[in-house]
Amino acid sequence: MERVRVLAGHLTADCLDINEPSISRISTNAASSQGNTVDARYHARTGINSRGDYEKMYKRSIQDPAGFWQEQAQAFTWQRKWEQKHMDFNFDRWKGEIGIEFFKGGTTNMSYNCLDRNVKEGRGSQICFLWEGNDVGTDRRMTYQQVLDETCRVANWLKQEGVRKGDCVAIYMPLVCELPIAMLACARIGALHSVVFGGFSAEALASRIEGCRSKVLVTATGGARGKKPIELKKIADAAMDISKKNGFQVKSVLLYEHPAMPKSKVSSQQGRDVWYHEVIPKQSSSCAVEWLDAEAPLFLLYTSGSTGKPKGVVHTTGGYMVMAAVSTKYVFDLQPGDVYWCTADCGWITGHTYLTYGPLLNGATSVVYEGVPTHPDPSRIWQIVEKYKVRQLYTAPTLIRTLESHGDEFVTRHNRSSLKILGTVGEPINPRAWEWFYKVGGEGRCPIVDTWWQTETGGILITPLPGAWALKPGSATLPFFGVHPVLVDDKGREIDGSGEGILCMKTAWPSTIRTIYGDHKRMEETYFSTFNGYYFTGDGSRRDDQGFYWITGRVDDVINVSGHRVGTAEVESALQSHEQVIEAAVVGYDHNIKGQGIYAYVGLHEGVERSAQLKKELKALVRREIGAFAAPDVLHWAPGLPKTRSGKIMRRVLRKIATKEESQLGDTSTLADPSVVDKLLETRGQ
Numbered sequence: 001m002e003r004v005r006v007l008a009g010h011l012t013a014d015c016l017d018i019n020e021p022s023i024s025r026i027s028t029n030a031a032s033s034q035g036n037t038v039d040a041r042y043h044a045r046t047g048i049n050s051r052g053d054y055e056k057m058y059k060r061s062i063q064d065p066a067g068f069w070q071e072q073a074q075a076f077t078w079q080r081k082w083e084q085k086h087m088d089f090n091f092d093r094w095k096g097e098i099g100i101e102f103f104k105g106g107t108t109n110m111s112y113n114c115l116d117r118n119v120k121e122g123r124g125s126q127i128c129f130l131w132e133g134n135d136v137g138t139d140r141r142m143t144y145q146q147v148l149d150e151t152c153r154v155a156n157w158l159k160q161e162g163v164r165k166g167d168c169v170a171i172y173m174p175l176v177c178e179l180p181i182a183m184l185a186c187a188r189i190g191a192l193h194s195v196v197f198g199g200f201s202a203e204a205l206a207s208r209i210e211g212c213r214s215k216v217l218v219t220a221t222g223g224a225r226g227k228k229p230i231e232l233k234k235i236a237d238a239a240m241d242i243s244k245k246n247g248f249q250v251k252s253v254l255l256y257e258h259p260a261m262p263k264s265k266v267s268s269q270q271g272r273d274v275w276y277h278e279v280i281p282k283q284s285s286s287c288a289v290e291w292l293d294a295e296a297p298l299f300l301l302y303t304s305g306s307t308g309k310p311k312g313v314v315h316t317t318g319g320y321m322v323m324a325a326v327s328t329k330y331v332f333d334l335q336p337g338d339v340y341w342c343t344a345d346c347g348w349i350t351g352h353t354y355l356t357y358g359p360l361l362n363g364a365t366s367v368v369y370e371g372v373p374t375h376p377d378p379s380r381i382w383q384i385v386e387k388y389k390v391r392q393l394y395t396a397p398t399l400i401r402t403l404e405s406h407g408d409e410f411v412t413r414h415n416r417s418s419l420k421i422l423g424t425v426g427e428p429i430n431p432r433a434w435e436w437f438y439k440v441g442g443e444g445r446c447p448i449v450d451t452w453w454q455t456e457t458g459g460i461l462i463t464p465l466p467g468a469w470a471l472k473p474g475s476a477t478l479p480f481f482g483v484h485p486v487l488v489d490d491k492g493r494e495i496d497g498s499g500e501g502i503l504c505m506k507t508a509w510p511s512t513i514r515t516i517y518g519d520h521k522r523m524e525e526t527y528f529s530t531f532n533g534y535y536f537t538g539d540g541s542r543r544d545d546q547g548f549y550w551i552t553g554r555v556d557d558v559i560n561v562s563g564h565r566v567g568t569a570e571v572e573s574a575l576q577s578h579e580q581v582i583e584a585a586v587v588g589y590d591h592n593i594k595g596q597g598i599y600a601y602v603g604l605h606e607g608v609e610r611s612a613q614l615k616k617e618l619k620a621l622v623r624r625e626i627g628a629f630a631a632p633d634v635l636h637w638a639p640g641l642p643k644t645r646s647g648k649i650m651r652r653v654l655r656k657i658a659t660k661e662e663s664q665l666g667d668t669s670t671l672a673d674p675s676v677v678d679k680l681l682e683t684r685g686q
C-alpha cells in the first residue's frame with residue numbers, strides 16, 4: 001500500500017504511476033487542444049483590466065516577492081512590523097530542512113484584521129454575515145459589530161476553559177454563523193482551530209480530535225441540510241467515546257442548540273457539555289487580542305493524501321492572512337460592502353479562505369447558506385442570489401452539473417442581474433458545464449474565474465482575473481501574483497513553453513503549507529521529495545501556447561469526488577477492516593455529476609457469498625469509518641488483483657477496467673498473473 005518510496009533522499013517518479021502518467025488520466029477538458037475563447041467584458045475596480053496590467057504586476061511579484069508581499073501586507077494592522085529581510089524559503093531537501101517564512105518578526109492577529117479593523121474603519125453596522133437556513137424563510141443577519149462582540153464572548157469562554165495560545169480546538173458544526181465565529185474566536189486568542197466537516201463520521205472525528213489533542217470541542221445538537229436533520233451531537237458523542245477508549249478525553253464541549261434538533265432530543269453530559277445559549281451571553285463582549293508572530297500557526301485542517309491517514313495541514317497567521325485577503329480581492333474584484341457568496345462549507349479549505357477570512361479581510365458581506373443548494377428545489381441557489389443581490393458567486397463544478405441536469409427554467413425564473421462574477425473550484429470543470437454556467441447562470445455577462453488551488457496552498461494559485469483576459473472554458477488560465485508554477489516531466493525536468501507534465505511550484509507564496517501537524521518529515525516527503533527543489537501538487541497539467549494552464553486532475557491516488565478529496569488508501573483500509581474481505585483496491589472513474597466516482601475492487605475470503613447484502617454492508621462500513629461522501633459508487637467482487645511480481649497493484653489496469661477502456665490496458669506482461677485481467681473483465685457488473 002505504501003506508494004511513496006524514498007530513494008536516496010528523494011522519490012522516484014515511478015512510485016507515483018506517472019510513467020504513463022497523468023496523460024492516461026486526462027479528463028475531458030484537456031482533450032480539446034486549445035478550446036474556444038470567451039471574452040466576458042468586466043471592468044475590475046482593482047485596476048487590473050488587461051493582460052498587460054497583469055503582466056506588469058506579476059513580473060514585479062516574481063522579481064521581488066519580498067517587496068511585493070510587504071506592500072500588500074501594509075493594508076493590514078500589524079502590532080509590530082516585519083524585519084527588513086522578512087521572507088525566506090527552502091524547497092530543496094539537499095540544502096536542509098524544508099521551511100517557509102513570510103513577514104518574519106512581524107506580529108498581527110487575524111481576528112483583529114477581520115473584525116476590529118473593519119469596525120474601526122466605520123463598517124460596524126454593515127452586514128458581515130447574511131445567513132440563510134435550509135428551510136426557505138429562515139434567515140439571520142449579523143453586522144461586523146455583532147460578529148466582533150460574539151467572537152469576543154466565545155473567545156472569553158475558551159480562555160475560561162483553559163484554552164491557551166498554541167492549543168487546538170476542534171469544531172464540528174453545521175454551517176451556522178457560530179461556526180466562522182468559533183474560528184475567529186480561536187484566532188483571537190492564538191488557539192489553532194481544527195474544523196471537521198459535519199459530514200465526517202464519528203471515527204473520522206475521533207481521529208482528528210486525538211490527532212491534535214483538542215481538549216475543547218465546539219459542536220451543535222444537529223444541523224439541517226435537505227430533508228433530513230443531521231444528528232451531529234450523537235456523532236460527536238460517539239467520537240468522544242472512541243477517543244476515551246483510545247486514552248484521550250475531551251474536557252469541555254460547547255453545545256449549540258440548532259432549531260432542527262431541539263435540546264430535548266439530545267443527551268448532554270454534566271460536567272463536560274455546556275449550552276452555548278446559557279454560557280456565551282454571560283461572557284464579556286470585549287476580549288483583547290493576542291498579538292501573534294506572523295509564523296505562529298493559525299489553524300490546521302485535515303486533508304486526504306494518497307497514503308496513510310489524513311494529514312493536518314498547518315497554515316500560519318501572517319502569510320495566510322495576506323494571501324487570503326489579496327487573492328480574494330483580485331480574483332473576485334471584492335470591495336468593502338459587496339455581497340459575496342461562496343457556497344462551500346467551513347469544513348473545507350474553501351470555507352476557511354473564501355467564506356470566512358478572505359471576504360472579512362476585505363470588508364465584504366459574506367452569504368452563509370446552511371442548506372443544500374437544490375433544496376427544496378433546484379432553483380434555491382438562484383433564489384438566494386436574487387434575495388440578497390449577490391455580486392460574486394463562487395461554487396463547484398459538481399453543483400453546476402447538478403443544476404444543469406435540472407434544466408434552465410429553475411435558473412431563469414429568478415432575477416440574476418446583480419451577478420457580476422462567477423467562480424468555480426475543486427475539480428476541473430468540463431467545458432459544457434462551464435458554458436452552461438456562463439450562458440444560463442450568468443446570462444452571458446459574467447466572467448467565470450476557474451480557480452485552481454489546494455488545502456495545502458491555502459489560497460488560489462492559478463486563476464483568471466475578471467476582465468483582464470479572454471477566458472477558455474476548462475482552463476484555470478494564469479498564475480496569481482507571486483506564484484511561480486512549472487511543469488516537469490517524470491524525471492523532474494522543467495518543460496518549457498507549451499506541453500504537458502506534472503504541476504509543481506518553484507517558489508513559495510505566503511500561504512504555502514508550513515508543516516503537517518506533528519509530522520514535519522511527512523510534509524517534506526509528501527510535497528518536497530518527488531521532485532527535489534519543487535513543491536509537488538499531485539496534479540497534472542497542460543500549458544497551451546498562450547501560457548494558460550489546463551489542470552488535468554490528480555496523478556496520485558487521490559480521488560476527487562464532487563470536489564472532495566478522498567484518499568484511496570483510506571477507503572481501502574475501511575473495506576479491509578471487514579472480516580470477510582481479504583483485499584481491496586480503489587480507483588476513480590469518470591462520473592457525470594460528481595466528476596469522479598469511487599470504484600472499489602474487493603476480494604473476499606473463500607466461501608463467502610458475494611451478495612447484494614454484503615455490498616450494502618461494505619458501503620455502510622465506509623460511511624461509518626470516513627463519511628457518506630466516501631462510500632463507493634461501484635463494488636466489484638474481484639477474483640484477484642493485478643499485481644506485479646513485487647506485489648505492487650497495477651492501478652492503471654484497474655482504472656481502465658473501471659472506465660471500460662480495456663482496449664487501452666497497455667502492457668500487462670509484467671503482471672505476476674496476467675490472467676487476472678480476464679477474470680476481472682468477466683466479473684465486471686456482477
Ligand code: WTA
Nearest residue numbers: 425426427428450451452453454455551554
Ligand atoms: C483539484 C480545494 C482543476 C485539484 C480548493 C487539487 C482543481 C485538489 C481545481 C485540491 C480547479 C481544485 N481545476 N482541479 N479549478 N481546484 N482542484 O485540497 O486536483 O480540497 O489538487 O482544495 O482539487 O483539493 P482541496
